[in-house]
Amino acid sequence: MNPATDDLPRRRLPREVRTRQLLDVAWALIGEHGTDALTLGRLAQEAGVTKPVVYDHFGSRNGLLAALYRSFDERQTVVFDDAVAAAKASLQDKARVIASSYVTCVLTQGREIPGVLAALSGSTELAAVKRQYQQSFIAKCAGILAPFAGPDGISTPAMWGMLGAADALSDAAVTGDVTPDDARAELQQTIIAMVRRHKA
Template sequence: MSSEDNAAPRKRLSREQRRRQLLEVAWQLVREEGTEALSLGRLAEQAGVTKPVVYDHFETRGGLLVALYQDYDARQTAMLEAALAGCPAELPGRAWVIAEAWVDCVLSQGREIPGVSAALAGSPELAALKQAYEGPFLDKCRQALAPFAPGGDVGGAGLRVLVGAADALAQAAASGELEAAMAKLELQATIVAMVLRQ
């Protein structure tokens, strides 16, 4: 009996399982080699599948980048929803939950998300998709913070302040420039000040 006869048969992954596997390998590639190394051919090679399998899931490199951003966005939204569910109904507590969810999500993704975000910003179509995925997350932030705004709502400019500060502080924490706790505290203070100006 040959060793091939003794080998267990390979289990075929479902479409969703294969997509999950490909996304995990793509995140690993970005982590280890940077976004520039990410191509559909390289992903197929690293995942041990044929190129048509990867093309069937993502079609283009841009499609893969969008899928990575969607994956990140889904995690960030889930973290925020879970945190808000048990959050006290007061402004500092809600601001802390948002700050903590944002920073923790970026830290959990390491240095990969800045590269994916930068690659998405490189084309107007991909940048528009990134903004579309930010929308629902920002709506959740608006709903959580609006009751504490003197005018009863948080405007678009305030939400842009939140995104800018959150991105900058979370990236500083991810790069080791700031301690995570300090980034969260500064973001919380920024959110509170922004809401009180609304």
């Protein structure tokens, strides 16, 4: 015990700022010790807050994992939307931007996001959260690529196949099995080939 510090009032942050701080600490904790080490108690300790504060923000460990995934997806969406808007209106360029943005975003989170995704898949409720974001990404990409395909657009199975390729190549880049540039290039060619198969 340290009376000099224990008697000091805890600094109250606005809820949104506190949530951001807790998520940042959670990402750092996962990065250093892995997803299994992430508990609400451990997060409270690392963030220098009481357990009730963490429970108030996330409710449960599953709630925390879902919030981490949402924060990852939100960052990915901003980067993705900006890159697509700046790209030239050609299939080559749009495919390049989709591929580059996806791989780069996963690399930015390093080894942390696969652990969160693995934990998400273990819960029916959290798997639904992941699926919601996957469907949103697929719909967005289908809209971006539709002008380069036939009148029927790109089939749903093909879009899921593209997402599977994006995940696999990004994971391989994270683990060092392929270079990031090779992952981006392969995904770009996969997208281009998929679109060309759906031309009239």
